[in-house]
Structures are given as structure tokens and as C-alpha cells.
Amino acid sequence: MTGSFMTLAMLLLANPAMAQQCMHVSGARIAFEIIQDGAPFSGEFAEGGGRVCMDGERIISIEAWLAPASVNTGLPELDAALQEAEFFDTRKFPRVAFTSKDIETAAQAYIAHGELQVKERTVPTSVPFALEPAPATTRISGSLTLDRLALGIGSGEWADTRWLGAEVKVSFSAMLEQ
Amino acid sequence: MHTHSENSAARYGIVAQLLHWLVAAMVFVQLGLGIYAGNLPVSLARLKWLSWHKALGIILLALVLLRLAWRAFHSPPALPAFLPRHERLLALVVHALLYAMLVLAPLSGWLYASAAGLSVTVRGLRIRNLVERNPGLAAAFHDTHVIFVVVLASLIVLHVAGALRHALRHDGIMSRMLPWRRT
Ligand code: HEM
Numbered sequence: 001m002t003g004s005f006m007t008l009a010m011l012l013l014a015n016p017a018m019a020q021q022c023m024h025v026s027g028a029r030i031a032f033e034i035i036q037d038g039a040p041f042s043g044e045f046a047e048g049g050g051r052v053c054m055d056g057e058r059i060i061s062i063e064a065w066l067a068p069a070s071v072n073t074g075l076p077e078l079d080a081a082l083q084e085a086e087f088f089d090t091r092k093f094p095r096v097a098f099t100s101k102d103i104e105t106a107a108q109a110y111i112a113h114g115e116l117q118v119k120e121r122t123v124p125t126s127v128p129f130a131l132e133p134a135p136a137t138t139r140i141s142g143s144l145t146l147d148r149l150a151l152g153i154g155s156g157e158w159a160d161t162r163w164l165g166a167e168v169k170v171s172f173s174a175m176l177e178q
Numbered sequence: 179m180h181t182h183s184e185n186s187a188a189r190y191g192i193v194a195q196l197l198h199w200l201v202a203a204m205v206f207v208q209l210g211l212g213i214y215a216g217n218l219p220v221s222l223a224r225l226k227w228l229s230w231h232k233a234l235g236i237i238l239l240a241l242v243l244l245r246l247a248w249r250a251f252h253s254p255p256a257l258p259a260f261l262p263r264h265e266r267l268l269a270l271v272v273h274a275l276l277y278a279m280l281v282l283a284p285l286s287g288w289l290y291a292s293a294a295g296l297s298v299t300v301r302g303l304r305i306r307n308l309v310e311r312n313p314g315l316a317a318a319f320h321d322t323h324v325i326f327v328v329v330l331a332s333l334i335v336l337h338v339a340g341a342l343r344h345a346l347r348h349d350g351i352m353s354r355m356l357p358w359r360r361t
Contacts, residue, residue, distance in 0.1 A: 037297075037299055038299035038304065039304055041297075042311075073295070074311065075295075075313075077220050078220055080220070081220035157221070157222040160222060163229075164222075
């Protein structure tokens with residue numbers, strides 16, 4: 001009896017969750033750019049968040065999300081159209097989420113390999129990012145290019161890339177807080 | 179045979195005539211495109227039609243500037259003295275305002291498209307934005323565009339009414355702008 005209690009206690013102490021420390025994302029800025037009718041068109045998502053978990057100095061996981069309903073292109077009728085089923089279907093899917101599976105450490109930067117979940121699709125995605133010290137916090141930032149068609153964003157008539165490009169450049173930055 | 183490329187004292191030359199009718203035809207198409215496209219809901223069709231509207235509008239602006247340049251170096255035939263003074267004055271004012279609106283209507287459209295972040299491409303060629311992206315400014319330019327276009331359309335109604343009046347009076351004013359009339 002005492003023996004199994006000891007084993008349990010040791011298991012608990014060895015649990016990596018106990019050594020890990022998570023920081024929350026605040027003040028996220030997520031911008032995107034897409035080619036429409038041959039020229040770049042940009043917008044942003046006002047609402048996003050997430051957390052970065054460390055084990056000592058090592059980043060072990062990243063979870064991030066954004067609320068597509070918070071899209072802002074400066075054109076209200078377009079923002080409304082982006083809520084519809086052909087695009088983000090925000091009533092059914094209020095969040096786009098990324099979950100890392102593995103964090104690769106490169107020279108100055110990192111790459112989070114994981115899964116991006118948009119609507120009913122889950123697509124393997126790698127997100128390069130960098131961390132830099134900021135007063136009292138750490139700033140995280142990065143950018144990547146996504147294929148909107150692979151994510152099912154802009155289906156039906158909107159799949160015509162002559163008018164709306166397939167590539168979407170996404171850039172993000174946020175502060176990490178304890 | 180004299181080619182009539184120059185304006186004479188009695189009638190417009192072929193260059194002025196061609197530019198006049200080309201711009202006239204394009205303005206009609208442009209009004210139709212704008213009303214149709216501008217009132218479509220957000221859709222691929224709207225994106226396409228507005229793309230054509232913007233491209234044609236830029237070409238139209240270039241043609242109007244070309245017309246004004248040609249006119250600056252080739253004085254139009256004076257209106258005949260048999261017309262009452264107030265009619266000549268009215269024609270002068272309507273023509274001046276037409277030219278002003280033919281520049282301001284497309285210019286305001288271009289400013290609107292620029293401020294809204296909807297850059298113009300003409301057959302794949304990127305046209306530069308006139309102003310930085312600015313949603314507040316975009317809303318103002320949108321309304322300006324609509325106002326100038328309405329003023330332009332009203333002036334066209336006056337202009338066509340005047341032309342028809344001359345045609346019905348057979349006073350020779352209408353035929354000054356008709357390429358197939360030789361005097
Ligand atoms: C003589 C030239 C032009 C004429 C007569 C014209 C006419 C019109 C008309 C009638 C509308 C519909 C207004 C409404 O019902 O809301 C419109 C809308 C529009 N025009 Fe033009 N236009 C001209 C040039 C241009 C140019 C050069 C551009 C851009 C480069 C442009 C961009 C637009 C846009 C983007 C709209 C849609 C406004 C909306 O969002 O509803 N236009 N135009």
C-alpha cells in the first residue's frame with residue numbers, strides 16, 4: 001500500500017506539466033494580404049489569442065486561435081461576406097485554431113510544426129516565429145503563406161484564382177504575459 | 179482630298195469628332211457598368227464587373243485628358259453669331275462643366291478605389307494608388323464619386339437636349355460634330 005502511494009507521488013513529481021510554465025498571448029495583431037484582381041488587398045483580424053508553454057528555456061508547445069468574425073478589411077460589406085459559409089462560416093466555426101505538435105529551434109528563430117484547424121478541415125502547417133525581449137514581456141512574431149483553397153476558404157465561385165489569389169500572406173505579432 | 183483632321187472655322191475636325199464620340203460611347207457604357215456593378219451584392223460577379231468599370235474608367239480618364247490637350251492646341255469652331263447670346267453662354271457653361279465632370283467623375287472613382295484598398299488593374303497592368311488606404315476617406319470619396327457621376331449624367335441630359343434642339347432646328351450646329359456630314 002505504501003509502495004503504490006510512493007509510486008504515485010513520484011509520478012506526479014516527474015510530470016512535465018509541473019515544470020512547465022505557460023505564457024498567455026495578449027494584444028495579438030494578425031494581418032493578411034491576398035491578391036484580388038491582380039493587386040494586393042489586405043485586412044486584419046482584431047481578435048486572437050493563445051498560449052506558449054515552456055519547459056525551462058525550451059518552448060514545448062504553442063496553441064493559438066483567432067476569431068474570423070473579427071475580420072476587418074475596411075469594407076463592411078466585404079467583412080459581412082467573409083462570415084458566410086463560402087469563407088469562414090463563423091456562426092458554425094467561431095474559431096480558427098493552431099496547435100503545435102513539435103517545435104523546431106533554428107538559429108535565431110523557431111518553427112512550430114502542427115495543425116491548423118479551419119472549419120471542418122485540419123491541415124498540417126508549419127509556422128515560423130521569432131521571440132524578442134520587450135519591456136517586461138516577450139514579443140512573438142512571424143509570418144507564413146497559406147493556401148486558402150487547401151483550407152476551404154473561398155469556395156464555390158470564389159475558387160477562381162484569376163480574381164482571388166490562392167496564396168494568403170499572414171503575419172502576426174503579440175506579447176507574451178505570465 | 180483634305181482630311182479634316184484639323185478643326186475648321188465651321189466644323190470640328192475628324193480627331194475632335196472621333197474623340198467626342200468615343201468618349202460619349204464609353205461614358206454610356208461606364209454609367210451602365212457602374213450602376214449595375216455598384217449595386218450587386220458582394221460576389222465574384224461584383225468583383226469582375228467593378229474590375230472592368232475601374233479599368234474602363236481609367237482609360238476614359240486618359241482619353242478625356244487627351245481630348246482636352248487636343249482642344250488646347252486646336253481651337254473648336256466658334257458658335258455662329260446667329261445664335262442668341264444666352265444660348266451661346268449656356269452652351270459654353272455646359273461644355274465647361276461637362277469637361278470638369280469628365281475629369282472629376284473618374285478621378286473621384288480612382289481616389290475611392292485607392293482609399294478602399296481596391297487597386298485598379300487594366301489588363302493585368304497595375305495602376306498606382308492615388309492615396310494611402312483609409313476607410314474614412316474611402317467613404318467620403320465614394321459619396322463624391324456618386325455625386326459627380328449624378329452631376330455628369332444631368333449635364334449629359336442637358337447636352338443631348340441642346341444637341342437635339344439644334345438638330346431639329348436644322349441650324350447646322352449638330353452636323354459640326356457628325357463625321358459623315360461634309361460642308
Ligand atoms: C466617367 C467615368 C465614370 C463614370 C461615369 C462612373 C459611374 C459610376 C456609377 C454610375 C456608379 C454607381 C454608383 C452607385 O450606384 O453606387 C459607379 C460606381 C463605382 N465606380 Fe465609377 N464611374 C466612372 C469612373 C470610375 C473610375 C475611374 C473608377 C476607379 C478607378 C470607378 C470606381 C467605381 C467604384 C469602385 C464604384 C462602386 C461603388 C460602390 O461600392 O458602390 N469609377 N461609377
